[in-house]
Amino acid sequence: MLNVVWFGDLLKVLWWSGDGMCLLMKRLEKGRFAWPRADSGVVALTTAQLALLLEGFDWREPVDAARPRSAL
Template identity: 80%
Template sequence: MIGPPANTRIWIAAGVTDMRSGFNSLAAKVQMVLEKDPYGGHVFIFRGRRGDLLKALYWSDGGLCLFAKRLEKGRFAWPRADAGVVALTTAQLSLLLEGFDWRQPVEAVRPRSAL
């Protein structure tokens, strides 16, 4: 996955979002509910009620981009809060988009090297 630029913040919109929402209604939610600027170059992630669909809103090069990802099995890990925003790192975003629980990543166990 190609990540956003280094100075880009990634925000999860906690709670449930109507996945019929498009550019304008998601941008309005970012402004009114999350109290952020949807045109500031940051990524805003939304999840539907069933939990298997995400939408990401991102301002880039003078236009809004809307991305969607659906899981074939399982649900995306999501914060328990009903409202507000949660900041993610690019590593956490990668885990989220692959269907892993970004909140509690499991550290890989490395074998000890023989001396």
């Protein structure tokens, strides 16, 4: 089980590891966490979306990286 609490630039994650509760807290130095809308009160994230959220990326609006012009 995983519970996430979000406060703009602060994210707290509680999860049951099987033998006790674990707490992860992360605060971004710059920017805010991109949190999806919770129309039904619950948000379901994939593992990849959660990883991007924890890294501070806005996974809802990905930005194309610059592509190299030449391999030489």
